[in-house]
Every structure is written in C-alpha cells, then in structure tokens.
Amino acid sequence: MSLNDALKQRSLAHVWHPCTQMRDHAGANPELPLIPIRSAEGVWLTDFDGRRYLDAISSWWTNIFGHRHPAIVAALKQQLDTLDHVLLAGFTHEPAVELAERLVKLAPPGLTRCFYADNGSSAIEVALKMSFHYWRNSGCTRKTRFIALTNSYHGETLGALAMGGPSIYRDTYAPLLLQPIYVPSPDCYERAPGQSWEDYTRQRFRLMEETLARHADEVCAVIIEPLVQCAGGMRMYHPLYLRLLREACTRHRVHLIADEIAVGFGRTGRMWGCDWAPPDPRATDAQPGITPDFMCISKGLTGGTLPLAATLTRDEIYDAFYADYREGKAFLHSHSYTGNPIACRAALATLDLFESEQPLAQNRLLAELMWRQTAELRALAHVAEVRQQGMILAIEMARNARSKEPYPASERRGLRAYRHALSAHPDFGVLLRPLGNVIYFMPPYVITPREIEQLCTIALAAVREATRD
CATH class of the missing domain: 3.90.1150.10 (Aspartate Aminotransferase, domain 1)
Incomplete structure (x- = not known):
C-alpha cells in the first residue's frame, strides 16, 4: 500500500472532515477521494x-x-524562542499590542479598538454581542434583532450561522438560531438583461431602506459581506450599496457590521471591501470608502499559517462598556487563545509583506x-x-x-x-x-x-x- 493510500485509510478511521458527507470519501471508487x-x-x-x-x-x-512563505516562517520560529502563549486577561505582550496598533492604522478611519478572537465565526460572534450589549448599556433595551442579507454567510457558530442565508448550512439548526430580519441580496447576477449593476443596486437598496425604516427601533445592526457573498456562490454586487447602507444605518441609529473575513487583505483589489464605496457626493473633499461600526477580519490575517481573528470597532462602542465594575457593563467574552503571541507574530509578518511586496x-x-x-x-x-x-x-x-x-x-x-x-x-x-x-x-x-x-x-x-x- 502506498503512503498516500495508507494515510487515507488512517484518516477515514478517525478523522471527521469538515463540510463533507463522509460517505463521499469511502468505498473503492469514492465520489470525493481524499488527497493526503x-x-x-x-x-x-x-x-x-x-x-x-x-x-x-x-x-x-x-x-x-x-x-x-519564508518571511512568515522565520517570524514564527523567532517568536517560538521567546513566548508561546499567555492569557490576554490581565496580561499583555508585544505582538498583540503591535498588531493592534498596525491594524488600527490600516483599517478604515475611526476603527480604533481591536478585540482578538480565534477564527472568523468567533469574530462575528464578538461583533453581534458587542452591538447588542452596546445598546443595552446605552439604555436601548428594545434593540435585540439583526438584519442580514439573503444568500449571506458569516460562519458556523450559532450566532454567525443564524445571520447566514443559504439553507444548506442553517436549516437543520433553525430551532437553535436567532431569527434575523432578512433583506433580499443586491446580488447582481439576478439583474434583468441590459440592466446596469448600479441601477440594480439602487433598486435592491430600496428594500433595505424600507426594512430599516420599519424596524430600526428593534434592530441592533445590519451585517454584510462587502461586495462579494463568498460562500453563497461568489455572488457580487455594486459598491454603491455600501455607501447607501452606511448612510441609512447612521440615519436610523443602527450599527453596520462589515464581515471582511474573506474579502479583506486585498482580495477585492483594495485592502478592504469597504474601501470600494464611492465618495459621499454631498461632502467636500470626500474620499472613497466607508467606516463600519464593526469590522471582522481573519483568514488572510496570518497569511494562512495560524488561526487568528479580530473585531475592530470605534471608541464610541468601547466607551459604552467603560465603567465601574459594579455597573455590570464589562464585555465578559473570552477565548483561551485570544491574541496568541505566535499567531500575532504571523500576522505582523503578513502585514510586513504588504509593505515590502506591494x-x-x-x-x-x-x-x-x-x-x-x-x-x-x-x-x-x-x-x-x-x-x-x-x-x-x-x-x-x-x-x-x-x-x-x-x-x-x-x-x-x-x-x-x-x-x-x-x-x-x-x-x-x-x-x-x-x-x-x-x-x-x-x-x-x-x-x-x-x-x-x-x-x-x-x-x-x-x-x-x-x-x-
């Protein structure tokens, strides 16, 4: 038996592979053969x-x-000689501090606070909980719901899964999930023959505007994937939607959560999907791009070497949790490997490559x-x-x-x-x-x-x- 075949058999004996019907891997002629x-x-x-x-x-x-990548590998080896892990509750370390500083400089203007998590789904959970908790700390206790786009995908943990649209991922677990308000996606694949992406986007945005006007008093946040609904079939929409949504969320006092987990770090052609939003035509010296209230990042953050995620947010959000402990306003959310030094060092090496490699x-x-x-x-x-x-x-x-x-x-x-x-x-x-x-x-x-x-x-x-x- 070849080494390939031997490892396949060992894997099939004990490993339950993700996002897979395991029977596809089994048998003499499997539908989906494992590749060691x-x-x-x-x-x-x-x-x-x-x-x-x-x-x-x-x-x-x-x-x-x-x-x-040799630069990331070298950074990991160097970090292993110094500090492997330490809890980030009551302690801090240089890689986490430096990474937060650099992410804030790189992020859309106004995102000044960085909360670490372990993966993309966890970063979404952080944003959902922070948004809800912000409104509660601010006395807006009726705000308990979220708006999401159909065909969206934000992860597999229960809060993130609830915000997703494709039924293949969520229907089995429907009794366990939050019930967001779904707004039809601006996905331009569905536009009429001859209709421009921009015209279709304006048409679809009216549905979001109507939903916000009707439900703003009970909604914490709108969550979107900027420009590309990745797991929903790589469906794409016009960046005008981002500008219109940012303005509407501000007008209706609803947070905007940008899930940049897949589209961030240059994947769309700019550093962030949010950077593609056209300038506000009513503002003087307006610049392209929008600033969400929460931006969730992961995947490319470490160049694909180690799990790490972050949720970036504004000082205004942070300040709503900053109080005497007895007021019960603290954000008591944690992960064991939050801000792991080795993962943070990989992320720093990745950011170095953006500077050196352009x-x-x-x-x-x-x-x-x-x-x-x-x-x-x-x-x-x-x-x-x-x-x-x-x-x-x-x-x-x-x-x-x-x-x-x-x-x-x-x-x-x-x-x-x-x-x-x-x-x-x-x-x-x-x-x-x-x-x-x-x-x-x-x-x-x-x-x-x-x-x-x-x-x-x-x-x-x-x-x-x-x-x-």
Whole structure:
C-alpha cells in the first residue's frame, strides 16, 4: 500500500472532515477521494507520491502569500524562542499590542479598538454581542434583532450561522438560531438583461431602506459581506450599496457590521471591501470608502499559517462598556487563545509583506490576466456568467445560460469539475473546490502568469467536462 493510500485509510478511521458527507470519501471508487498532503510551498501542494496540486482557492481563502512563505516562517520560529502563549486577561505582550496598533492604522478611519478572537465565526460572534450589549448599556433595551442579507454567510457558530442565508448550512439548526430580519441580496447576477449593476443596486437598496425604516427601533445592526457573498456562490454586487447602507444605518441609529473575513487583505483589489464605496457626493473633499461600526477580519490575517481573528470597532462602542465594575457593563467574552503571541507574530509578518511586496499593484495585473485567460469560458453554452472582483473570479454553470436556469443540485456538476481538475493533467492537478454550480479562483497573490495560464486551461477543460450531458 502506498503512503498516500495508507494515510487515507488512517484518516477515514478517525478523522471527521469538515463540510463533507463522509460517505463521499469511502468505498473503492469514492465520489470525493481524499488527497493526503505531505508538503506545500507557494501555490503548490504535494502529496506523498510526489504529485502536485495548484491551490487555486488559497486553502479556503487563507494563504494569501502562498504556503510556507519564508518571511512568515522565520517570524514564527523567532517568536517560538521567546513566548508561546499567555492569557490576554490581565496580561499583555508585544505582538498583540503591535498588531493592534498596525491594524488600527490600516483599517478604515475611526476603527480604533481591536478585540482578538480565534477564527472568523468567533469574530462575528464578538461583533453581534458587542452591538447588542452596546445598546443595552446605552439604555436601548428594545434593540435585540439583526438584519442580514439573503444568500449571506458569516460562519458556523450559532450566532454567525443564524445571520447566514443559504439553507444548506442553517436549516437543520433553525430551532437553535436567532431569527434575523432578512433583506433580499443586491446580488447582481439576478439583474434583468441590459440592466446596469448600479441601477440594480439602487433598486435592491430600496428594500433595505424600507426594512430599516420599519424596524430600526428593534434592530441592533445590519451585517454584510462587502461586495462579494463568498460562500453563497461568489455572488457580487455594486459598491454603491455600501455607501447607501452606511448612510441609512447612521440615519436610523443602527450599527453596520462589515464581515471582511474573506474579502479583506486585498482580495477585492483594495485592502478592504469597504474601501470600494464611492465618495459621499454631498461632502467636500470626500474620499472613497466607508467606516463600519464593526469590522471582522481573519483568514488572510496570518497569511494562512495560524488561526487568528479580530473585531475592530470605534471608541464610541468601547466607551459604552467603560465603567465601574459594579455597573455590570464589562464585555465578559473570552477565548483561551485570544491574541496568541505566535499567531500575532504571523500576522505582523503578513502585514510586513504588504509593505515590502506591494501586492495590490501586482494583483491588478494578475486579475487582468485571469480575466483574459477565461475569455473562452465566457463563450460556453452552459456558462451563465463569469464575474470578477479583484483576485476573485467565479464561473457560474447553468443548464440554460440565457435564462440562468440552474443545474439541479443533485447532479453535482461542480463536483464533476472538481474531480476532473484534480486528474486531467498528467503532471499536476488543480484544486477547484466548487460552491454548488460555481467554480471559482481565489489564488494566492504569489501565483505567476504561467501558473494562471495553467489554472485557466485546466478550469476550461473541467467546466466542459462538468457541463457535458
């Protein structure tokens, strides 16, 4: 038995893999064969037989500078020689302090306080609890609900899961969940033929405005993913929605929570998705971008090396909790590994790379190349749309591209593309883990033009295979 096969069997004996029907991995001809990985470097994963796989999705959108970047690895080794972990309650340490200082400088103006968590879902939980608790500390006890967009996704812990729209993730747990007020997504895939993204966005925003006007007195916050609803099929919308929403939340005294977990750290082409909001046309010397009341970040924060997240917020929010202990206003939320020094050091090394490598400028060229290289995909009969926002490119397969009639989920067309991409080329495979009928690219920023060409060639073949009747 090969080392690959041996590790597969050991894994199947004891490991329950995430976001997976485990039966897909079992049997002599599994629908979703496990791939044991021995090592990784840059955009490449290597199994125990020496076969390489191009990681086109940055291992669930985390490894923005590729695997085992030498600068991040060196920073981790140095930190391990000094301090591994210490609780952040009553103690502090240099990596946590320095990281908070740098994140505040990098964040949209006005976000001055940093609360650490362990992962993206936990950062969302922090924001939801802080928003509710702020209003309670401020005497607004009727504010107990949240507004979320349909088709959104914010994580798997119960509070974050409740804010998500796709039924595949949340319906089983519905009796356990908060009940947000859902507003239809501004997702521009649904626009009418010939309708512009901006016009459709204005049309959809009216539904949000009406909901805020009706429910503002009972709503703590609106939560959104800026520009791209990632786990909802990489659906995208016009940045005007961000400007309109920021103004409406301010007007109705409702917080705005920006979930930048997947789209932050340059993934959309700017550092934050919120940075794309157009300037306020009524303000003099207005700058593009908005400042949410809470911004949740994770994934790319450590370059994909260690779990870490943060919720950034304003002084106004912080001040509502700052009181004598006997008043009972403290935010008594914690995680054992909050602000772990090693994870914070990885994040600092990642921020150093943004300064030294200047990836956003290079990413514009790489994004343009991805668009050009997918031209042939856009002409296929069963591709309803190819859409892009920065270093995110999504290919929507459909039974009827013109009417956008989807393939039934039971046909698992995305899985067909996934399997083909792993095995189509004799020398390497491509990791294209699908979202239903959507194949997408979210590659590490260190991908080369040649690797983009290889990725797009394999993706074209995989989509053709997946849409063959």
